Amino acid sequence: xxxxxxxxxxxxxxxxxxxxxxxxxxxxxxxxxxxxxxxxxxxxxxxxxxxxxxxxxxxxxxxxxxxxxxxxxxxxxxxxxxxxxxxxxxxxxxxxxxxxxxxxxxxxxxxxxxxxxxxxxxxxxxxxxxxxxxxxxxxxxxxxxxxxxxxxxxxxxxxxxxxxxxxxxxxxxxxxxxxxxxxxxxxxxxxxxxxxxxxxxxxxxxxxxxxxxxxxxxxxxxxxxxxxxxxxxxxxxxxxxxxxxxxxxxxxxxxxxxxxxxxxxxxxxxxxxxxxxxxxxxxxxxxxxxxxxxxxxxxxxxxxxxxxxxxxxxxxxxxxxxxxxxxxxxxxxxxxxxxxxxxxxxxxxxxxxxxxxxxxxxxxxxxxxxxxxxxxxxxxxxxxxxxxxxxxxxxxxxxxxxxxxxxxxxxxxxxxxxxxxxxxxxxxxxxxxxxxxxxxxxxxxxxxxxxxxxxxxxxxxxxxxxxxxxxxxxxxxxxxxxxxxxxxxxxxxxxxxxxxxxxxxxxxxxxxxxxxxxxxxxxxxxxxxxxxxxxxxxxxxxxxxxxxxxxxxxxxxxxxxxxxxxxxxxxxxxxxxxxxxxxxxxxxxxxxxxxxxxxxxxxxxxxxxxxxxxxxxxxxxxxxxxxxxxxxxxxxxxxxxxxxxxxxxxxxxxxxxxxxxxxxxxxxxxxxxxxxxxxxxxxxxxxxxx
Numbered sequence: 278x279x280x281x282x283x284x285x286x287x288x289x290x291x292x293x294x295x296x297x298x299x300x301x302x303x304x305x306x307x308x309x310x311x312x313x314x315x316x317x318x319x320x321x322x323x324x325x326x327x328x329x330x331x332x333x334x335x336x337x338x339x340x341x342x343x344x345x346x347x348x349x350x351x352x353x354x355x356x357x358x359x360x361x362x363x364x365x366x367x368x369x370x371x372x373x374x375x376x377x378x379x380x381x382x383x384x385x386x387x388x389x390x391x392x393x394x395x396x397x398x399x400x401x402x403x404x405x406x407x408x409x410x411x412x413x414x415x416x417x418x419x420x421x422x423x424x425x426x427x428x429x430x431x432x433x434x435x436x437x438x439x440x441x442x443x444x445x446x447x448x449x450x451x452x453x454x455x456x457x458x459x460x461x462x463x464x465x466x467x468x469x470x471x472x473x474x475x476x477x478x479x480x481x482x483x484x485x486x487x488x489x490x491x492x493x494x495x496x497x498x499x500x501x502x503x504x505x506x507x508x509x510x511x512x513x514x515x516x517x518x519x520x521x522x523x524x525x526x527x528x529x530x531x532x533x534x535x536x537x538x539x540x541x542x543x544x545x546x547x548x549x550x551x552x553x554x555x556x557x558x559x560x561x562x563x564x565x566x567x568x569x570x571x572x573x574x575x576x577x578x579x580x581x582x583x584x585x586x587x588x589x590x591x592x593x594x595x596x597x598x599x600x601x602x603x604x605x606x607x608x609x610x611x612x613x614x615x616x617x618x619x620x621x622x623x624x625x626x627x628x629x630x631x632x633x634x635x636x637x638x639x640x641x642x643x644x645x646x647x648x649x650x651x652x653x654x655x656x657x658x659x660x661x662x663x664x665x666x667x668x669x670x671x672x673x674x675x676x677x678x679x680x681x682x683x684x685x686x687x688x689x690x691x692x693x694x695x696x697x698x699x700x701x702x703x704x705x706x707x708x709x710x711x712x713x714x715x716x717x718x719x720x721x722x723x724x725x726x727x728x729x730x731x732x733x734x735x736x737x738x739x740x741x742x743x744x745x746x747x748x749x750x751x752x753x754x755x756x757x758x759x760x761x762x763x764x765x766x767x768x769x770x771x772x773x774x775x776x777x778x779x780x781x782x783x784x785x786x787x788x789x790x791x792x793x794x795x796x797x798x799x800x801x802x803x804x805x806x807x808x809x810x811x812x813x814x815x816x817x818x819x820x821x822x823x824x825x826x827x828x829x830x831x832x833x834x835x836x837x838x839x840x841x842x843x844x845x846x847x848x849x850x851x852x853x854x855x856x857x858x859x860x861x862x863x864x865x866x867x868x869x870x871x872x873x874x875x876x877x878x879x880x881x882x883x884x885x886x887x888x889x890x891x892x893x894x895x896x897x898x899x900x901x902x903x904x905x906x907x908x909x910x911x912x913x914x915x916x917x918x919x920x921x922x923x924x925x926x927x928x929x930x931x932x933x934x935x936x937x938x939x940x941x942x943x944x945x946x947x948x949x950x951x952x953x954x955x956x957x958x959x960x961x962x963x964x965x966x967x
Contacts, residue, residue, distance in 0.1 A: 284318060285570030286561025287545055291315050292573040294522055296580045296606065299413075300599055307525025309401070310538040312416045313484055314518065315577075317542040319420055320427075320488025325549070327431040328492070335432055340632045342428050347639035352621040353578055353613050354417065355646035358385055361410045361582040362650035366657050368867075369589050370665035370860050371673070372932075374408040374804050379654050385414035386647040388421030395476040402528045404805040408588060413581035415476050422478040423485050434493075449493050456486030467532045475530045484539050488546070495548025511556035514544025575610035575618060583609060589861070592870040665860045671927050671939040672860065674729045678736035680942045686710035688738045700750035700773045705738045714742035717788055719952065720781050722774070723795040725751040725935065726849075730794060732941040733948050740949070746784075748777035754795035758894045760824040761831045778835065787843040790955060791836075792908075794849035797891045801856045802933035807872050821890060829894050833901055840902045845955040848895045850909035851888035855879060858932040859922045877922040881915050908951045910936075910944050 291311035298308025330341055362382060369375050377397055384390040394415050399405055406412045434448040459482035466474035474480050518541030521534030545557060560566070569576070583606045587593045593602055621627065627635055657666050665672050686707035693702040707714060721727050721734065727749055734745045753770030755777075756762065762771055781791070801807070839846055856875030862868055892907070899905040914920070914929055914936075922930045928937040936944065 281551070282562035282567045283551075283558040284322065284546070284561075285573075286558075286563065286566035287314065287318060287542070287570070288573035289566040289569035290518075290561070291318070292576045293569065296576065296603070298527070299581060299584055300593070300602060302527035305522055306527040307522040307531075307534055307538075309527075310521050310525060310535060313535050313538045314542045315416065316419070316481060316484035317488040317491075317539055317546070319423070320485035320490075321492050321546055322488075323424070323427065324431065324489045324492035327428055328435065330435070332432075332435040335429075337632070338432055338435070339428055340636065343424070344632045344635045344639075346424055347636060348622045348627075349574075350417070350421070351639040351642055353575055353618040354414075355386070355642050356613060356617045357578040357582065358382060358411070358414075359646045359649050361586075362653045364582070364586050365410055366653040366660050367662050368586060369410075370661075370663045370863075371657070371669070372665075372804065372860055374405055377405065378409045378411060381409055381411040381414070382650060383647065385411050385418070386643050386650070388418045391415040391418035391422075391476040391478070395472050397472065400472045401475050401530070404803075408585060408805065410582040410585040412585075413577065416577075419476070419478045419481050420485075423482065427485070427489070431489075445493075449490065452486050452489055452493070456483040456490065459483035459486065464532055467530060471530060474532075484535070487539055487543060491543050491546055492549060495551075510544035510547065511558060514541045515557050517541030517544065572610050572614045575613040576606060579609040579613060580606035590866045590870065592872065594871045662864065662866065664863050669938075672931055672937050674732050674931065674936060674938045674941050678732040678739075678942065678945065682736045682740055682945075684739040685712050686714070686739050686742050688735055700748075700753070702777075703747040703749065705734055705745035705747070707738045707742045707744065710742045712742060716786075717790065718744040718746060718785070719790045719792060720785060721745065721747040721749075721792045721794070722755040722777055722781070723749065723793060723849075724754045725749070726754075726796045727792075727794045729931070729935040730941060730944075730948075732938060733945045736945055737949055737952060741953075743952075746781075748773075748781070750774070750777075754797060755793055756828070756832045756835065757795060757797050758825060758828045758832065758891050759797060759799070759821065761828045763831060765824070782838055782842070785839070785842055785844055788845075788956065789842075790845045790847060790952060791839050792847045792849070796854075796934060798851050798854050798887055798934075800934060801854050802858060802872075802875070804858050804861070804932050805872075807857055807875060807933070825890055825894050829897060832894075832898055836898070836902055836905065840904050844904060846902070846905045847951065847955070848898070848905070848907050850895060850907050850911065851891050852910045852934075852936070853879065853881075853884050853915050853920045853930075854887075854934040855920075855922055855930065856933065857922075859928050859930045859937070860932055863923075863928065879920050881911075881918050881920050884911070884915070884920060906951075906955075908948065910947070913944055913947055914940065 291314040294305055294308040294311035294314075296308075297305045298311070302308075326345065327342060330338055332338065333341075365375075365378060365382075369378070377393065381390045381393050384393045390411055391414075394401070394406070394412065397405075401412070401415075430448070430452065434445055459479060463474050463480040463483060466477070466480050517537045520541075521531075521537045525531050525534040545561070547558070551558065580602075584593055584602050587598065587602050587605075592598055627638065630638070653660065658669060661667055687709045689706045689708055691704040691706060693704075719734070719737065721730075727747065728751065731747075734747065737743055738745050750770060750773045753767065753773065755774055757766075760766075762774065785791070836846055855877065856879065857873045857877060859877065861870060862873035862877060867873065888911075895905075895907050899907065922928060924939075924943075927939045929940040929943070931937045931940075
């Protein structure tokens with residue numbers, strides 16, 4: 278197949294649509310469908326490349342193809358992945374938002390990042406994907422996996438060329454059937470498994486197969502017929518491509534719009550002998566589209582990590598920053614194309630080598646890049662410019678108490694179920710104690726705010742020998758009191774809490790403690806979105822008192838069986854919440870980020886006003902049920918008229934409302950005193966040693 282400049286123009290159209298969508302989704306809501314166009318082009322062009330490969334033995338045939346593909350893909354990809362690893366290690370703090378980044382990046386070296394993203398609990402349109410600098414490599418994973426299967430299929434078409442007829446018809450029918458099965462699976466998965474529908478090569482195969490089938494048809498159709506068909510379809514193809522990009526939803530993968538984009542791409546491609554002088558192809562073959570199209574791979578590789586790293590640091594919300602993001606992406610892509618992609622793709626010293634030597638060279642490049650990236654992330658705390666990474670002991674409440682406690686027991690952790698997402702259980706079991714352990718268990722029911730107190734539970738188990746059993750469901754407050762759980766809470770949350778409370782009732786004994794920490798105030802700011810955060814709306818909520826009354830009635834009914842067991846029931850009074858995520862606003866390079874514009878302080882009077890209805894409801898339950906009390910962290914976290922996220926330069930909070938490791942250390946003496954003051958809570962002294 279001869280060189281088609283209009284195909285480079287199509288690549289330019291596809292990559293610019295993706296870049297625009299990633300920059301600001303509402304400008305081109307379906308711009309992400311540019312990737313679907315790339316898949317169709319890949320199926321078409323790769324078929325042409327395979328058809329041009331001499332039909333030698335299978336091993337030589339595959340080796341020749343893979344040597345060309347590796348030279349095309351690997352150098353620029355490895356350069357981008359390593360550079361992104363360096364910048365991520367320097368500037369991106371370890372957090373829930375970045376928790377998938379390392380795994381995605383490591384998998385991207387081997388063409389498996391789409392598998393990592395597919396197995397996550399979120400899809401391409403979820404906020405966490407926007408903060409992962411490797412998210413865009415999913416499409417490369419799909420193509421690389423396609424390259425493993427398709428050349429095997431195509432080989433039999435090439436070998437059948439002299440016989441033609443039935444053998445080639447069988448090959449075409451086989452690809453068509455596989456494509457139809459893939460399309461049917463994608464239809465089903467779009468509703469039932471949306472992440473897989475977007476990321477899986479199985480559900481994307483139909484788009485690549487469509488390009489391959491177009492090549493097969495174009496290679497066999499009479500030139501005149503192909504020319505007439507493509508001339509009539511040019512403008513229609515552009516319309517079918519433009520419509521979904523302008524009209525598709527920017528937050529989900531719509532299969533109907535994907536079909537339109539694929540059909541448009543097929544019409545624009547035309548066939549093997551499509552005339553570049555016809556209608557739209559003449560525009561696509563212009564100097565500017567071709568120049569961009571030749572660099573489309575580099576633009577695709579570099580624009581996304583550029584956007585994401587700006588989102589983590591200076592921001593990307595204003596027109597000036599968006600222009601800077603485009604300029605930086607273009608500069609990096611131009612440099613990558615000139616100094617990495619082209620030199621290694623057509624290097625004479627490399628092309629003189631045997632095929633297996635070229636393949637070995639590129640695979641070694643992959644392994645070297647992976648080793649460099651792994652080393653960077655393993656030593657992130659030493660190389661990072663972020664105080665969050667350098668001083669993790671202050672920030673991360675995910676281990677034992679980070680500061681000295683008198684550990685009389687070794688604490689073993691036993692988890693059951695996946696705590697993130699589906700909810701789960703965690704048992705902190707003290708052992709090898711130097712004292713007689715009290716016959717008392719602390720049960721904890723709560724959301725991610727309960728999980729943020731893990732260092733305190735660990736210290737309590739280590740110092741006093743109490744068993745601690747946690748039931749955690751992030752995003753699902755237990756007895757939020759701002760509304761009833763029944764009818765006002767997600768069904769998955771309610772089902773989890775029904776199971777958890779039933780289990781605690783079966784296992785608990787008189788004198789055990791039930792601790793109930795959760796987020797019970799309307800959140801000002803998430804880890805990624807803080808736009809318009811103020812407390813005025815929540816303070817003026819006209820239906821709040823009725824919902825709280827209903828929630829109190831529900832809480833009394835749910836807690837009555839625990840009170841009847843003579844358990845001590847301890848509510849956590851609402852702690853401070855803020856308007857910016859602390860970990861994203863702690864360094865010199867991110868304090869100007871729009872996410873930090875609201876500052877790191879709030880008047881205590883505003884927080885007292887916001888939490889007053891919840892505190893009153895908790896106090897009323899304490900009057901109504903025996904054994905109910907409150908533990909209030911606010912006086913410790915905010916002893917002055919102004920509440921802040923930092924104290925003496927150290928973080929009290931990890932984000933806008935979860936406490937940090939340092940916050941846990943400050944709260945622990947008060948928490949332990951509250952637990953020790955409960956009936957039968959005093960620890961038994963250690964026996965005298967001989």
